[in-house]
Amino acid sequence: MSQDWEIAIQRTINNNVPRVHKILENHKYILDLAKKLREAKMRVLSDLETYVEQTLEAVKRTGGNAYFVNNAEEAKEIVGKIVGKGKIVVFGKSMVAYELGIRKYLQQLGNEVWETDLGEFLIQLADEPPSHIIAPAVHMTKERVAKLLKEKLGFDVSESSSHEELVQKVREFLRNKFLSANVGITGANAVAADVGSIVLVENEGNIRMSTVVPPVHIAIVGVEKIVPTLEDALIEALVQAAYAGLYPPTYINVTSGPSSTGDIEMKRVSPAHGPKEFHLILVDNGRLKASKDPILREALLCIRCGRCHLHCPIYRVLDGSWGDAPYSGPMGAMWSYIIYNDYKPALYCTHSGNCKEVCPMKINIPRVLEYIKYMGNKQRSDK
Amino acid sequence: MLGKLIYDYLQKYSFPYPIDKKICSGWAKDLPSKGETILYTSCMYQTASLSEVYSKFIPYAEKLSPLSFLGRFIKPSKDEIERAYRILNKIAQLLKRNGINFAYLYEEEPYSGAILLELGYLDEFGQYAKSVYNFFKNKGIKRIITVDPHTHNALSRYNEFVEHFDLEIVSYLELVKDVKGVNREETFVIHDSCLYSRFLNLRDVYRDLINKSGIKIVEDELITGVDTSFCCGSPIKPINPDLSDKIAKARVEQLSKLSKNIIVVCPMCYANLSKYGNVKDWIEVVE
Numbered sequence: 001m002s003q004d005w006e007i008a009i010q011r012t013i014n015n016n017v018p019r020v021h022k023i024l025e026n027h028k029y030i031l032d033l034a035k036k037l038r039e040a041k042m043r044v045l046s047d048l049e050t051y052v053e054q055t056l057e058a059v060k061r062t063g064g065n066a067y068f069v070n071n072a073e074e075a076k077e078i079v080g081k082i083v084g085k086g087k088i089v090v091f092g093k094s095m096v097a098y099e100l101g102i103r104k105y106l107q108q109l110g111n112e113v114w115e116t117d118l119g120e121f122l123i124q125l126a127d128e129p130p131s132h133i134i135a136p137a138v139h140m141t142k143e144r145v146a147k148l149l150k151e152k153l154g155f156d157v158s159e160s161s162s163h164e165e166l167v168q169k170v171r172e173f174l175r176n177k178f179l180s181a182n183v184g185i186t187g188a189n190a191v192a193a194d195v196g197s198i199v200l201v202e203n204e205g206n207i208r209m210s211t212v213v214p215p216v217h218i219a220i221v222g223v224e225k226i227v228p229t230l231e232d233a234l235i236e237a238l239v240q241a242a243y244a245g246l247y248p249p250t251y252i253n254v255t256s257g258p259s260s261t262g263d264i265e266m267k268r269v270s271p272a273h274g275p276k277e278f279h280l281i282l283v284d285n286g287r288l289k290a291s292k293d294p295i296l297r298e299a300l301l302c303i304r305c306g307r308c309h310l311h312c313p314i315y316r317v318l319d320g321s322w323g324d325a326p327y328s329g330p331m332g333a334m335w336s337y338i339i340y341n342d343y344k345p346a347l348y349c350t351h352s353g354n355c356k357e358v359c360p361m362k363i364n365i366p367r368v369l370e371y372i373k374y375m376g377n378k379q380r381s382d383k
Numbered sequence: 384m385l386g387k388l389i390y391d392y393l394q395k396y397s398f399p400y401p402i403d404k405k406i407c408s409g410w411a412k413d414l415p416s417k418g419e420t421i422l423y424t425s426c427m428y429q430t431a432s433l434s435e436v437y438s439k440f441i442p443y444a445e446k447l448s449p450l451s452f453l454g455r456f457i458k459p460s461k462d463e464i465e466r467a468y469r470i471l472n473k474i475a476q477l478l479k480r481n482g483i484n485f486a487y488l489y490e491e492e493p494y495s496g497a498i499l500l501e502l503g504y505l506d507e508f509g510q511y512a513k514s515v516y517n518f519f520k521n522k523g524i525k526r527i528i529t530v531d532p533h534t535h536n537a538l539s540r541y542n543e544f545v546e547h548f549d550l551e552i553v554s555y556l557e558l559v560k561d562v563k564g565v566n567r568e569e570t571f572v573i574h575d576s577c578l579y580s581r582f583l584n585l586r587d588v589y590r591d592l593i594n595k596s597g598i599k600i601v602e603d604e605l606i607t608g609v610d611t612s613f614c615c616g617s618p619i620k621p622i623n624p625d626l627s628d629k630i631a632k633a634r635v636e637q638l639s640k641l642s643k644n645i646i647v648v649c650p651m652c653y654a655n656l657s658k659y660g661n662v663k664d665w666i667e668v669v670e
Contacts, residue, residue, distance in 0.1 A: 013605065014605070017604075017605060017611060018604060018605070021604065311610055311611060313613045313614040313616070313630050313633075313634070314614075314619070314626070314630070316613075316633070317626065317629050317630050317633055318626070346503075347503075347622050348619060348622065348623070348626070350577070350614045350616065350617075350618040350619045350630070351501065351577060351578070351582075351614075351618060352577045352581070352613070352614035353577050353578075353580070353581030353582055354577075354581065354610050354611065354612075356581065357581050357609060357610040358610045366582075370500075370503055370505070371503075371505075372503075373502065373503025374503040374504070374505045374506075376503065377384070377385075377386055377502075377503050377504055380384065381384045381386075381387075
């Protein structure tokens, strides 16, 4: 365990864990919402292809473009065609885009690309894999962040700069990028199959700007994020924020196709001030296969709150490198298998059970990892 | 394959690695060997200290087979074995004091299969569970009293692999009442067993016992909470002994912030944590 990691993770736990306990104690309705959400997500996962079709059709009804892709290559081809070359692209954080290698691909095509989520921005600057699903730079101490910003971008900061000063400097830098961006790319916390809306929950305001300021918005989303209705999608945003310890969330964004107005004779016209194009790319990359397996299906319930990470002894003692990026921690050990067919991270599970205890979706993560260990053992013996 | 090797050892020695079974049974002398209720140790307390030695052999497991006779010479130290025997005798006495009659299978006692389960060798575990179940049935056993969480967990999972599983599995913790702390002056901190605490619903059972014994327990939301308390690192030892040690060290550092006296309820937790701090099995601090 490096000293930096030890300090950073301990500060994070002290800041986050008691806060989540308090949020859940003070807002008990979230427990009911989480239960309802699990049921809704399970309905989708039991018949995922049908819900994918329903979602694609619903997005088209709102004037958006919708695609289903099997893998990274297909996703890159579509994103490359939409973005082209020589553009400025702002990312509003998408772990699925990271999974598919979209940022680096767009850079290779000759685009200027910026992550705008602060954690992901730091990851981009350091050229390191994320160490946590919602706080990608959780492995960096404040002091290291200051050093990084000074070295890479020449910011006038030092190791004694406050958290506030560091955030302010990044804000000034990124504001120009938002205003000149041609394309905004985000993920989604949830996609509503009934109306084709995507829901994003955030605190920084970077997602809001990435989805509204550039003339083109692309959302790249795993198919497991589909929920039956917009109501379920909004519930997912609330539950995710609460279990991440960021409740109430500063912003919940709903995007349903390109911008529009109904102000002249109440006729709905598109575009208005926001993007003139909206593209939703639904990604399989191993998810559909997993949805057919009654045990692996559980992993697809994950809402990426990142709570399991901070309660896991392995994650805490290793330096955030457990799992295949961007999927770290206990959830990452499950997702490493689903996406990359890598069973090795699962072998590290000590079945401490803290992860299942805190998971809002009640995923019995140790049991899923036990199954992945089993599948891995079988793979090895077949060789 | 490691799973196959362990399975073969289980067939041959009724244990995951070669061992002299007298080590397992040496603690008991006056217990009946037949009865519907048995006290079942699965040789966990007796051999917990050997996990260190055997985890180092795991990378060479496939080549180990011809050297298996060496295992018969690997034994826990005199102190370790005496301590394990004292604990098991005390558990037996407490059960008797609470009016529980039981038999013990001595050298016939099979291992539970826990390691196969925990390493994800589910086919081998299922197959082994069936053979152990049949063994118990042929002995006329109806009720099994376990003494450690790994064994209790393994037996509790037998019903997933054995059709019409009908044995009662009960922890001695559920049968023991009214113990008295031997040291009521100093404070103690509990390192919970992950399995008891979060899988087997026994966390409150031993906490109540300890609290009622008069022993002063210190708690902290971030160190001893149900969803925050750490693992001892023992289950990862066969995969990565260094990581196992790092976890144990980190755990003892956390616990020591609350008290230098650490209580455990699992022999594997003791084996892993006691290198770094003053650790005792809870049974050693009550009478």
